[in-house]
Amino acid sequence: MTPQIPTLDDVAREADVSTATVSRCLNEKQKVSPKTLDRVMKTVEKLGYTPNFNARAMAAKRSFTIGAIIPTMENAIFARGLQAFQETLHELGYNLLVSSSAYQPKLEAEQVRELVARGADGLLLIGYERDQKIYDYLDGRNIPTVLAWASSPDAAHAFVGFDNQGAMRSLADTVIEMGHRRIGVISGATNGNDRAAGRLAGIKESMRAHGFDANDLNIIETQYEIERGGEAFEQLMKATPKPTVVMCGNDVLATGAISKARELGLDIPNDVSVTGFDDIELASHVWPPLTTVHVPHREMGRVAAHVLIDQIEKRSTKVGHELNVSIVMRDSLKRIKVQDP
Amino acid sequence: MTPQIPTLDDVAREADVSTATVSRCLNEKQKVSPKTLDRVMKTVEKLGYTPNFNARAMAAKRSFTIGAIIPTMENAIFARGLQAFQETLHELGYNLLVSSSAYQPKLEAEQVRELVARGADGLLLIGYERDQKIYDYLDGRNIPTVLAWASSPDAAHAFVGFDNQGAMRSLADTVIEMGHRRIGVISGATNGNDRAAGRLAGIKESMRAHGFDANDLNIIETQYEIERGGEAFEQLMKATPKPTVVMCGNDVLATGAISKARELGLDIPNDVSVTGFDDIELASHVWPPLTTVHVPHREMGRVAAHVLIDQIEKRSTKVGHELNVSIVMRDSLKRIKVQDP
């Protein structure tokens, strides 16, 4: 009943060579004579042999596996970048293990240990804000790590990302220059989320730079879900006077806002403007199309993979890559006549 | 320089017990005296010991890991169900490993082997249509597998899903009963995708049942992306006379269609109706809200986890769970006066 799964020993016996030779055929073909190689590979085929990954990782002390921990799989924010990350890793001969932390620092910490225990050769984490213990653990075990989706201010670790605060600041600059003074903000939860915090800080910074009081901002923090964005928007619209623009922490929230606006009978951008962040595929397909910050997700994933593997293979020094983002003007943001706040 | 990572032996030595006892403290606490347990756990803490996963899986011949292969992470279709699957597995003491096959059967086959080689105790696959060799491989190694997002007609494997064809047939029935005769279809690529094929077949079936010729359908197959949906929609609209309704293989395609309609100056549902499939979060937030088929994704994930773990732990017989889906009427589909095709 119990099926006998072929092992490397079985192959060796059947092909009449040593286990070392079989192992070489699988990993370092050039060290084996063509004749032997051929015979061994045929045997592998014949027996339907698949190397046991755990045994391999254990013996070689290398797993050719990279772990990634993202806050959520439930929306598209990370999907695209992660996909590119994966594809690039694959080209470089590595595999990807993904887990999601549901935006919970504690879960993330658990998963870091889990992935390391699984023998990950390196890790991709999102953002830089986390318990120092995690970094210590990683450093203690010498696990190369790259932080993405943000730029690490202290450069203690390699990162590939962009300046969330700066990007949002320039979007806010644009908004203000277009005449808006009463600005509503729907931010992602900033607690433990440096990206969300950075974006929010960018708006405040812009306010101050233009001589306004950042406290005048009407800010709601909520989760990154369409539904939540809608609720927050409705809340903001209860203020008197209404904001003339609602800046959202990402495109998902903005989508919720736009949807709710229609429900409330508000016209975007004539009654109120809306902005997003990320430029996910959806952003250009909602109505009206979303003015947002374009983030080069695929490039970020690709570069992150290279940075990480470089660290692993060449032990190159830790580097930071700051990617350029750009503002994409679409119809959801409109110039208005300046009016006092 | 090379940091010395603590092993179970280190803990044993430090706590002055045997490795067996440490192992028991970690896995079968009840077999150890409270005093010893306490001492060992303190030592574990002190050394910062984390068990090596590969070694454990190897020695125990169990990994408490489940593998899942989904066609894509790039859109929301699978995200929600997978999330629920993961959460449920976690409750049951298992971990999840995810890979994506990019809708390529060959990649999927590779990843099945990969996950099995990694020691997965069980697998979640999407749909039932795949090379028999994969099933043979799985059966040969006795790897419990559950198929989701579809119902397996031959019941050779456990499945948790729903009747794609039946669901789409009833949606088509509704569409026809609402007066539509000229039906355009934007289908996902049916090749190797039983869900897409089933949905398409459902529409055809409905046509025939109503006495129409299924060949009259104007069908475009394309990839599940917003952009592709838009292109297909534009293509369909070139026909004379235009279809009165466009039925889409899923909500993503439908979103693309709706977006493109606006671009073309067409009003939905007055100029043309649109339907989707899946009822992802977005479906109720596009404008107009999408008439679609509601699929209980979370429930599917949850049930799939239980079915799979039951198979693994109790060697229960293979079962099939067919979940109920329902049609959600929203504004994108409108009743019209019957007109000859």
Next chain:
DNA sequence: GAATCGAGTGTAAGCGCTTACACTTGCGGA
């Protein structure tokens, strides 16, 4: 012709864990 060499192969020692089995206690019952 002997010394040298390198290509190809084999031997065997682990990698860090689990677990069957053997062993040591201390206890209650006969």
Next chain:
DNA sequence: TCCGCAAGTGTAAGCGCTTACACTCGATTC
């Protein structure tokens, strides 16, 4: 008092692979 037994612990044999090192042998070199 002695035995049996259960609870707690230790011993050691693997799990399936990689790889340092040793070995063989035909081809070069001088």
